[in-house]
Amino acid sequence: xxxxxxxxxxxxxxxxxxxxxxxxxxxxxxxxxxxxxxxxxxxxxxxxxxxxxxxxxxxxxxxxxxxxxxxxxxxxxxxxxxxxxxxxxxxxxxxxxxxxxxxxxxxxxxxxxxxxxxxxxxxxxxxxxxxxxxxxxxxxxxxxxxxxxxxxxxxxxxxxxxxxxxxxxxxxxxxxxxxxxxxxxxxxxxxxxxxxxxxxxxxxxxxxxxxxxxxxxxxxxxxxxxxxxxxxxxxxxxxxxxxxxxxxxxxxxxxxxxxxxxxxxxxxxxxxxxxxxxxxxxxxxxxxxxxxxxxxxxxxxxxxxxxxxxxxxxxxxxxxxxxxxxxxxxxxxxxxxxxxxxxxxxxxxxxxxxxxxxxxxxxxxxxxxxxxxxxxxxxxxxxxxxxxxxxxxxxxxxxxxxxxxxxxxxxxxxxxxxxxxxxxxxxxxxxxxxxxxxxxxxxxxxxxxxxxxxxxxxxxxxxxxxxxxxxxxxxxxxxxxxxxxxxxxxxxxxxxxxxxxxxxxxxxxxxxxxxxxxxxxxxxxxxxxxxxxxxxxxxxxxxxxxxxxxxxxxxxxxxxxxxxxxxxxxxxxxxxxxxxxxxxxxxxxxxxxxxxxxxxxxxxxxxx
Numbered sequence: 273x274x275x276x277x278x279x280x281x282x283x284x285x286x287x288x289x290x291x292x293x294x295x296x297x298x299x300x301x302x303x304x305x306x307x308x309x310x311x312x313x314x315x316x317x318x319x320x321x322x323x324x325x326x327x328x329x330x331x332x333x334x335x336x337x338x339x340x341x342x343x344x345x346x347x348x349x350x351x352x353x354x355x356x357x358x359x360x361x362x363x364x365x366x367x368x369x370x371x372x373x374x375x376x377x378x379x380x381x382x383x384x385x386x387x388x389x390x391x392x393x394x395x396x397x398x399x400x401x402x403x404x405x406x407x408x409x410x411x412x413x414x415x416x417x418x419x420x421x422x423x424x425x426x427x428x429x430x431x432x433x434x435x436x437x438x439x440x441x442x443x444x445x446x447x448x449x450x451x452x453x454x455x456x457x458x459x460x461x462x463x464x465x466x467x468x469x470x471x472x473x474x475x476x477x478x479x480x481x482x483x484x485x486x487x488x489x490x491x492x493x494x495x496x497x498x499x500x501x502x503x504x505x506x507x508x509x510x511x512x513x514x515x516x517x518x519x520x521x522x523x524x525x526x527x528x529x530x531x532x533x534x535x536x537x538x539x540x541x542x543x544x545x546x547x548x549x550x551x552x553x554x555x556x557x558x559x560x561x562x563x564x565x566x567x568x569x570x571x572x573x574x575x576x577x578x579x580x581x582x583x584x585x586x587x588x589x590x591x592x593x594x595x596x597x598x599x600x601x602x603x604x605x606x607x608x609x610x611x612x613x614x615x616x617x618x619x620x621x622x623x624x625x626x627x628x629x630x631x632x633x634x635x636x637x638x639x640x641x642x643x644x645x646x647x648x649x650x651x652x653x654x655x656x657x658x659x660x661x662x663x664x665x666x667x668x669x670x671x672x673x674x675x676x677x678x679x680x681x682x683x684x685x686x687x688x689x690x691x692x693x694x695x696x697x698x699x700x701x702x703x704x705x706x707x708x709x710x711x712x713x714x715x716x717x718x719x720x721x722x723x724x725x726x727x728x729x730x731x732x733x734x735x736x737x738x739x740x741x742x743x744x745x746x747x748x749x750x751x752x753x754x755x756x757x758x759x760x761x762x763x764x765x766x767x768x769x770x771x772x773x774x775x776x777x778x779x780x781x782x783x784x785x786x787x788x789x790x791x792x793x794x795x796x797x798x799x800x801x802x803x804x805x806x807x808x809x810x811x812x813x814x815x816x817x818x819x820x821x822x823x824x825x826x827x828x829x830x831x832x833x834x835x836x837x838x839x840x841x842x843x844x845x846x847x848x849x850x851x852x853x854x855x856x857x858x859x860x861x862x863x864x865x866x867x868x869x870x871x872x873x874x875x876x877x878x879x880x
Contacts (some may be wrong), residue, residue, distance in 0.1 A: 285452060288535050292445040299434045308437050310546060312505060315444035318541035319498035321525045322451055322534070323491035329531030330455060331487030332467030336519050337378055337394030341371040341492040343401050343514035345499025347412055350509050353421045360424040360431065360439055363500045371496025372489055379488040390488070398519050402511040417510030424504040440501050444538075447494050450728050452534045454490070457727035457734070458741060461706055461714050463487055468703035474685030475663060475695055476781065477718030486724070530578025532705055539578065607750040609809050614641025614816035615676035615692060615784035617662070622671035622681075624657060631657045632840045634671070637818075639785065639833075644807060644817045646827045649837035655820045656698060658837075659787050662818075663695055664688040675785055690718050692784030696791050700770040702762040708754060708773060711762040713745040715777035748780045751809075753802055768795040772803065785816045792823050804830055828852060 299308060320338050327333045345367035352363050378397050379390065405412045412418055424431045424439075431439065454460055462483060466473040470480045503509050521544055529540025617639040624632040632654045639645035647655050660666045662673055664685035673681040680688045694715070702711055720741070726734035749755045752772050757765065762773060771791050778786055788807070792800050800823070807830055811817055821827050827834065827848070834851040836844040844854045851857055 285449070288448070288452075289445070292441070292448075296438065296441045296445070299437055305433065308433070309505075312437060312440045312501070314538070314542050314545045315440050316498045316501050316505070317522070317525065317545050318444060318538040319447060319494040319501075320522050321529065321537035321541050322448065323494040324522055324526045325491075325531050325533065325537050326451060326454070326463075327488045327491035328526065329533070330460065330463040330467065331484060331491075332463075333484055333488050334391040335379075335394040335488055335491070336391060336523065337375070337397045338491075338495045338522050339514045339516075339519040340378070340394070340397040340401050341374050341495035342499045342502070342518070343405070343511075344374045345371045345496030346503040346509050346514070347405070347418065347499070348496070349500035349503040350418045350421050351411055353424070353503070354418070356422075358422045358425045359428075360426055360436075360500070360504065363424070363504070364443065364497055367500035368493045368496040371492045371499065375489040375492025376485070379485050395519075398514075398516055401514050405511045413510075415511055417508060419508050421503060421507040421509075423507065436504065440505075443497055443501065447497060448534060448538070451494075453728050453730060454724065455534055458713065458717060458722065458738065459724055459727050461703070461710050462717055464703035464706055465714050469701050471665060471685075472697075472701040472703075474665070475689055475697075476715050476777070477686050477689035479684075479686045490724070533578030536578035607747060609751060609813045612641075612782065612810065612813045612815040613692075613784055614814045616640055616674075617645075617693075617785045617816055617818065618672075618674045619658070619662065620672050622658065622661060622673060623669045624654075624661060624666060625669060630840055632661075635837070635840070635842055637835050637842075639816050639818050641816045642811060642814050643832040644811050644819055644830050646819045646821060646831035646834045647837065648821065648824075648827055648834060653837040654840040655837055656789060659695060659789055659818070659820065662688070662785075662787065663693060686718075689781075692782075693787065694778035694781045694783035694785070695787035696771065696774040696778055696789055698790050698793070700767070700774050702770060702773065704761075704763050706762055707758065708760050708762050708765070709742065709745050709749065709758040711773060712748055712776045712780050713741040715780040716741050716744060719781060744780055745776075748776045751779070752776045752806060768799040771795060772799065775803065775806065779810065783815070785818065786810060787818045787820075789820045790822060791819075792821055792826055800826060824852075 295311060298311065303311075320342055323341075324335070324338050327335050348367045348370045349363040352358075352366060357363065378393055402415065406414050409415075424436060426435070426439070455463075462473070462478055465476065466478060466480065466483050466487075473480050473483065502513075525540030525544040526537065527540070528543055529538070530536030533539075617637070619635060619637045622632055622635045622637075623630075635654070635658060637645070637647065637658070647658065649655055657666065661668055662680070664680060664683050664687070668681045671681070672679060675688075675691050675693060678691050680691055680693070683691070703714075706714070720737045722734045722737040746755065746758065749758055752775065754769065754772060754776065757769070762770070765773065771794065775788065775791055778788075792803055795803065804826060807817060807819070811832075819827065819830060831848055834844075834846065834848055835842055836851060836854070836857050838856075844851055844857050846854075
């Protein structure tokens with residue numbers, strides 16, 4: 273299929289841009305007023321849906337406030353027009369800024385309290401729109417609506433129907449280009465990391481609250497643009513246009529088109545605008561039908577039409593011979609590992625209780641650069657609790673935790689990560705929809721900065737950071753023997769490979785302290801050997817490694833020092849040769865009664 277091969281060789285944005293240009297030129301083909309009006313309404317609704325896709329689909333923040341921000345943008349443009357400011361560019365900028373401000377004001381309290389609080393805050397905001405408009409009736413026209421809006425101008429020249437159509441389509445195309453640049457950048461991956469787990473986001477240095485607010489606020493901006501365009505379309509706006517029905521329409525369009533798709537917003541908007549909304553009977557039962565769309569779309573069409581389209585493209589790729597056999601595993605290559613600036617991790621007198629349960633009691637641990645310090649103990653002994661306290665996810669009741677010269681026991685998790693602490697998790701946490709290369713590169717989010725504006729404009733500075741992220745991620749993938757999987761979806765890997773991927777993500781951040789929480793669990797023998805070799809190289813490069821592990825054989829082979837926890841207390845501390853013969857360790861950790869049996873157990877590689 274040479275045509276399909278040629279199409280697949282085009283940039284990902286080529287087809288959407290071509291379709292946008294075709295839509296832009298439709299009036300030249302003699303398209304009538306009714307059809308052009310419907311296309312403008314599709315573009316306006318698509319702007320609304322795209323904002324929801326960014327905040328919900330990518331950042332994972334359930335917010336229903338697009339209708340309120342849409343109203344803010346519409347009334348801002350309308351009031352400006354009545355006051356004599358008819359230039360469409362002025363109105364678009366003002367409407368976008370006002371919607372952004374509304375997003376910030378409503379987002380801050382909701383995000384502080386939690387995701388469901390944000391959903392409820394935005395829901396009530398939509399319900400309050402008619403009342404707010406009525407209270408400001410002297411300016412907004414109240415419940416009778418705002419009339420007297422003058423026709424839009426551009427640099428003083430009046431915009432006729434065809435010219436205004438061009439403005440609407442150009443604004444929509446421009447915003448989708450902005451959204452696409454954000455989503456495919458490191459910030460887009462950061463949004464997906466946040467959606468997967470706030471804990472994971474914090475561990476790579478992302479400020480969870482700031483990133484949530486950024487996603488919600490940016491999602492408000494296109495709603496403001498849509499409002500300004502809507503106000504100039506009919507030159508009249510009323511409160512009924514911004515009610516709960518509109519909020520459910522936007523949500524239904526997002527689900528149908530695909531909330532984790534840039535262009536799915538346009539597809540969902542076209543379905544909702546050109547389909548059921550054309551029926552007068554439908555309007556009477558809109559909420560019922562929207563509810564059915566949400567249920568059916570969420571259950572039967574998971575991922576929306578965008579996911580079905582991606583599946584179709586994958587099948588066509590296979591039919592065209594563009595998808596070859598799975599890449600073979602070349603194994604880990606001898607890649608240079610630069611010297612690591614390891615720092616001393618010192619925890620002294622650390623205690624933590626949860627209600628009446630004393631999880632840790634005066635625990636002391638010291639890990640030095642160039643050494644592997646193992647932290648072992650039976651399940652429930654407090655190992656992961658201690659790691660969470662080092663990372664800032666829990667606050668200490670007593671004691672001190674220091675990384676180098678910095679005390680971290682009172683720092684927020686993302687600030688601890690910026691001090692130089694990186695970790696893996698007992699259950700690998702990888703965001704959906706990102707490649708192996710992107711998942712590893714996400715660990716560098718705190719290493720170099722590139723602003724959201726730089727990502728949108730694709731500035732030289734942004735390109736340098738992007739290229740550095742990719743180069744470093746590829747180097748670390750070579751180091752762990754996963755370079756052949758760079759383009760695979762991260763969550764599709766088997767458990768053992770996902771654990772190696774997490775180690776790679778932690779290592780790419782050039783950590784001063786590396787915390788490995790049961791990194792060998794679920795690995796086969798070859799993967800365990802690969803992990804062991806990697807840990808030795810990290811140690812030899814000067815890294816500080818804290819290893820929490822149940823594989824006693826692996827611990828004895830790798831550790832320079834071993835700290836043993838039981839019932840939240842340190843019961844032993846010393847080199848492997850001492851720990852493996854400690855009677856209490858044998859009894860508490862291995863669950864056996866004598867040293868001979870312990871040595872037999874370790875030789876067979878059994879786990880506690």
